[in-house]
Amino acid sequence: MSHTAHIPSHRKPRQRASKSALRAGVAGGVLSTIAVAGAAGPAQAEPVTQTIEMPTITSGFATAVAASAQATQQVALDLETQADEDAAAEKAAKTAKKAHAEAVRKAEAKKKAEAAAKAKAEAEAEERAERASRTSERTTLSASSGSSDSGSSASAPSSSSSNVSGSAASIVAFAKAQVGDAYVSGGTGPNAWDCSGLTQAAYRTAGIDLPRVSQSQSTFGTQVSLDNLQPGDILYWGSAGSAYHVAIYVGGGQFVGAQNSSTGTVQRSLDYDRPTGAVRVL
CATH class of the missing domain: 3.90.1720.10 (endopeptidase domain like (from Nostoc punctiforme))
Incomplete structure (x- = not known):
C-alpha cells in the first residue's frame, strides 16, 4: 500500500452537474461577449435588462387569506359584542342597586314619618283631653265660687271678709288648675x-x-x-x-x-x- 493512501483529499467535493453546466455556460457567454466587444471597438455597450418573474399567488391561497381575515373580523366583532353586553350588565346591576337603596331609604323615611305622625296625634289627643279636664275643673270651680259668693252675700251682704274669702278661693283654684x-x-x-x-x-x-x-x-x-x-x-x-x-x-x-x-x-x-x-x- 502506498504511504499516501490514507491522506484525505483536499479537493472540494464535486458540485452538481447542473451548477457546473450553468457556470460553464455563463463563463462561455461572458468570454464571447468580451470577444465581440473587443472586435467591435470602442462602441457604446447597451445595458442588459433582466426580468425576474415572481411566483403567482394561486386562487386557493387567496381564498385562505380572505377566510382568515373574515374569521379575525368575526372574532373582533364577538369580543366587542361581549364587551358591550358586560358593560350593559354592569350598568343594569348598578342601577338596580341604586334603586334598591332608594327604595329602602324611602321606606325608612315613610316609617319615621308615620311614627312621628302617630306620636303627634297621641300627644294632641292627650293635650285635648287635658284641656277638656282643666276646662271642666275651672267651670266647676267658677260655679262653686259663684254659689259661695251668692250665699255669703245673701246671709251677710255687707260683710267684706266674705267677699275676700270668695275671691281668694277663686284665685287659688285657678292657680292650681294650671299646674x-x-x-x-x-x-x-x-x-x-x-x-x-x-x-x-x-x-x-x-x-x-x-x-x-x-x-x-x-x-x-x-x-x-x-x-x-x-x-x-x-x-x-x-x-x-x-x-x-x-x-x-x-x-x-x-x-x-x-x-x-x-x-x-x-x-x-x-x-x-x-x-x-x-x-x-x-
Whole structure:
C-alpha cells in the first residue's frame, strides 16, 4: 500500500452537474461577449435588462387569506359584542342597586314619618283631653265660687271678709288648675305662662287687674310677713319693687308658680324655694 493512501483529499467535493453546466455556460457567454466587444471597438455597450418573474399567488391561497381575515373580523366583532353586553350588565346591576337603596331609604323615611305622625296625634289627643279636664275643673270651680259668693252675700251682704274669702278661693283654684302647664317667657296663657302672667290671670278671675311684671306686682298691695300668709297672697323673690319672680300662696305652706322652662307650672312647699316677701291685695 502506498504511504499516501490514507491522506484525505483536499479537493472540494464535486458540485452538481447542473451548477457546473450553468457556470460553464455563463463563463462561455461572458468570454464571447468580451470577444465581440473587443472586435467591435470602442462602441457604446447597451445595458442588459433582466426580468425576474415572481411566483403567482394561486386562487386557493387567496381564498385562505380572505377566510382568515373574515374569521379575525368575526372574532373582533364577538369580543366587542361581549364587551358591550358586560358593560350593559354592569350598568343594569348598578342601577338596580341604586334603586334598591332608594327604595329602602324611602321606606325608612315613610316609617319615621308615620311614627312621628302617630306620636303627634297621641300627644294632641292627650293635650285635648287635658284641656277638656282643666276646662271642666275651672267651670266647676267658677260655679262653686259663684254659689259661695251668692250665699255669703245673701246671709251677710255687707260683710267684706266674705267677699275676700270668695275671691281668694277663686284665685287659688285657678292657680292650681294650671299646674303642669308650660313655662314660656312672656306667656299669658291659656296653656303657657311666665310667673307674673300666671298671677295676673289668677287675679283677673276675682276682677282684679294686677300690673303685668313681677317688679310692679311685688309692691301692689300691703306687705305682709311670711309668718302671717293667707291663701291668695302674692309671694315674691328679690326685693320689693325689683322682684325677679312671683307666685301665689295657696295655703298649707305651699305655693303655685310658673317656675322655669324645665319645671313649668308647679305646686311646691315654701321650703322648696323660700320667698323673700309677700303682698296682700285682697
